Amino acid sequence: MKTALLVIDVQMALAHEDASGTERSCPEAESNITQLLEKFRSDRGTIVHVHHHGTDPDDPFHPDAPGCAVQPFAAPANDEPLVVKTGSSGFVGTPLQAILQDAGVERVILCGATANHCVESTTRSAADLGFQPIYTADAVWTYGLTGPDGQSHSAHQVHSVSMATLEGEIAEVKSTKDVLAM
Numbered sequence: 001m002k003t004a005l006l007v008i009d010v011q012m013a014l015a016h017e018d019a020s021g022t023e024r025s026c027p028e029a030e031s032n033i034t035q036l037l038e039k040f041r042s043d044r045g046t047i048v049h050v051h052h053h054g055t056d057p058d059d060p061f062h063p064d065a066p067g068c069a070v071q072p073f074a075a076p077a078n079d080e081p082l083v084v085k086t087g088s089s090g091f092v093g094t095p096l097q098a099i100l101q102d103a104g105v106e107r108v109i110l111c112g113a114t115a116n117h118c119v120e121s122t123t124r125s126a127a128d129l130g131f132q133p134i135y136t137a138d139a140v141w142t143y144g145l146t147g148p149d150g151q152s153h154s155a156h157q158v159h160s161v162s163m164a165t166l167e168g169e170i171a172e173v174k175s176t177k178d179v180l181a182m
Contacts, residue, residue: 001132003182004046004105005036008090008112008119010074011051013060013067017143025115025141025159032139032176033111034073039180041077046103049076050083050090052118074112088121097129107132109179110171111139116162123171133171136179137163 010033018024040047052061053068060067076082083094090096100108108131110123119140126133142162144155153161167173 001106002046002104003107003109004048004100004103005040006048006050006090006096006108006110006112006122006126007033007037007074008050008110008122009052009061009114010049010071010112011061011067012069012071013065014113014141015071016060016067023144023155025143025155026138027141029111029113029139029141030071030073032136035176035180036109036111036136036139037074046100046105047077047080048083048096048099049074049080050085050094050096050112050118050122053084053086055086085118088118089125090118090122091125091129100131105131107134109134109136111136113141115140115142115159116145117142120162120166123166127170133166134179135163135166135171135173136176137173139176139179 053063054061081099083096085094108126110119112119123133123135142158145158146152163173
């Protein structure tokens with residue numbers, strides 16, 4: 001089965017968030033994304049990078065903001081397509097579906113940030129479009145949240161709930177080690 005790696009929103013705005021001391025899940029995510037990229041590149045696999053461009057000039061992901069730049073470890077190689085989105089799913093308003101279909105891709109492995117936002121949205125869209133998604137649990141990360149009820153949820157809790165809502169029904173949730181062994 002032809003498989004593609006989708007590297008989602010690994011941009012400097014998130015590195016800036018981390019540098020500010022914000023609590024986050026999965027500190028090993030960058031190392032695991034690096035391993036996935038190395039494996040797909042050595043196997044000449046399909047890799048597509050998805051970047052977010054905010055439309056509000058005050059958005060840290062706005063194209064004119066330093067946060068929009070890719071984190072160097074996840075920079076696309078010359079032959080790897082880059083898809084730019086302005087919403088949460090990498091499929092909405094982008095050529096991602098056509099790129100994958102033209103390459104004969106049936107399964108997608110997703111990694112990047114954040115676990116409960118853009119990676120989860122793209123995972124759900126992939127499933128809806130007929131791709132078989134694999135959400136790489138330790139190659140994504142997220143941050144804590146406070147709900148409208150005032151209840152605080154740690155980054156670990158948010159990450160865990162994201163995995164739980166996807167597993168089995170929407171996607172397979174696997175570790176990087178298990179993905180690399182496939």
